Amino acid sequence: MKSRYVVMASALFLSVAGFAQKNEIKAAEKALKSGSAAEAITILTGAESLSASAPDAERAQFLFVKGNAYLDLANKNVEADKNLSLAAQAYQQLLEVEKTSGKQKYSVQAATSITDIKNKLINAAIEDTKKEKNAEGAKKLYEAYMLEKKDTINLYYAASTYVNAKDYDTALKLYEELKKLNYSGKATYYYAINKVSGQNDFFNNVADRDRLVKMGTHEKPTMEKVPSKRGEIYKNIALIYVQQGKSDEAKKAVSDARKANPDDTSLILSEANLYLESKDMETYKKLIAEALEKNPNDVDLIFNLGVVSANAKNYAEAEKFYKRVMELDPKYINAYINFAAMKLEDEKVIIDEMNKLGTSTSDMKKYDVLKKKREDLFKSIIPYLQKAVELDPKNTDVTKTLLNVYSALEMTAEYKALKAKM
The missing domain is CATH 1.20.58 (Methane Monooxygenase Hydroxylase; Chain G, domain 1)
Structure with a gap:
């Protein structure tokens, strides 16, 4: 009899806790609807411990309201960066809960909100970089990537922006991640002029663009082929090692880059420059000869050889390269x-x-x-x-x-x- 009483009391306790959480969620929803997102978050924070052991349906609802509250604060420019991040965390936890339970009541709305947050982060990052707040911009771009990892271009831009912020350690970490992902960045972009706005709209695929052109909402379709960024990634890894004074790592990185991009003469120049800095003139001259053999009349290449030689105070060599450029292209x-x-x-x-x-x-x-x-x-x-x-x-x-x-x-x-x- 005593054992049965304990079981009944425990069941009663669980039902009371569940009832309490439902009330907290309703109160938070009411506060949010009345425009007080801060009050909603205070209510939910008080119920956080109850939420951890709640049934999946209630846990999902709790996280959905929580995400909405933080997003509302961000939209009102209340600690926007921080609250966007907290909203994203809540929505991602929600998606995980509903994926596990197999019941997706809030997932579609949460996914839409995550996309909205991602776009807000990217736009905020662009504004940061315009103001030369590169560290802040890079962080937001990385957060945008973490929200939707299939958009690896955000990881690439985050790495590049960390370079601009002179945070070479973090940039190197992200470039290495891109390398592991075998990121290329090679793509074809599709555009058409919007007849109403006059803007050159971007399309993810040619079918969507051509459909709207056929419907008459758009005109003057164009496309842009974006080359692979692998060479640049490998090269930047090498340059960061140079910046850090790690000559051996730099040489290995640029050597790897050349294996991945055998036709990229800029990588030959980067490697030549490394050997020039380490006073290995024999290897330097060998690489310069290789570059010229590949493109004997490439004025940009020959000009860059002049720059490299001049920087090394090898003025006779630099003069030869500059005059060769003038011969090939007098303008x-x-x-x-x-x-x-x-x-x-x-x-x-x-x-x-x-x-x-x-x-x-x-x-x-x-x-x-x-x-x-x-x-x-x-x-x-x-x-x-x-x-x-x-x-x-x-x-x-x-x-x-x-x-x-x-x-x-x-x-x-x-x-x-x-x-x-x-």
Whole structure:
């Protein structure tokens, strides 16, 4: 008899607890409908312990109201970032509960809300990056990815944004995750002009776009092929290792990148640069030769070889590459600008030597020699600066440099003619 009483009391306790939770949920729903989401959350927080042991149907309802309350606060800009995240957590728990129970009463609405939250996070991240709040933007993009992992592009953008935030450790972690997922990013995007809004609307597939074009709501269908991002991912992994001073890891990463993207000459340059920094000139020259063999007349490649060589203070090699670009493409303005800038590096050395001299007869003779050397240097770069100005008359930096050269050489007529064009 005593044992039976205990069982009955226990059953009574469970029914009372369940009844209490139902009341709490109803009270929270009432508060939410009246516009007091904060009150609804307070009520639900008090019933949280009861919710853990509640039947699946009640647990799902509890989580649905909880998610709605947090989302309502976020929509009212009350700690929006925090409450969006809490709303998403509640909805995801709801989906899990109903998936386990096999009864999906709230799942469709919860999934719709999750999509809404994901879009809000992405839009907020875009606004953050516009304000150069890259760390905050990257976090939101990663949260958007965690809400819907099939949208791996959000993971890719999160990694890139962490790089912009200079949080290289987190960026590396996300890039490695993309690598494991074998993420490509290669895709075809479909667009058509909306006749009402005039906007170029995006479509997930060609069938949806063509259907609306046929219906007459859209016109001027176009498509955009997006190339694979694998090479960039591998390259960024290598560059982060370089930033962290991990040369061996960087070399392995870029080597892996080249195996995955054998036709990407930019990866050859990245690898060449790594060996250049480690003073392994033999491997560096071998890689440069390989790059040129693949694309002997690629002006962008040859220009970049000039940049790499100039950065390594290998000026003779850089000069050779820049002049080769000018031969292949006489309108490649950056080759003229970089060549002139590289040559002007020598002026600093000449000026430093001149400033060390005294007023003795021997020093004055040395001064005259250095002055002549400086004048010859200026004369040698005039044709390149003139060509750059001719190609881009609105480039004020180049124009000012040429004016300074004219002034130093006392080329008054040329100075006045150029000044008049500004």
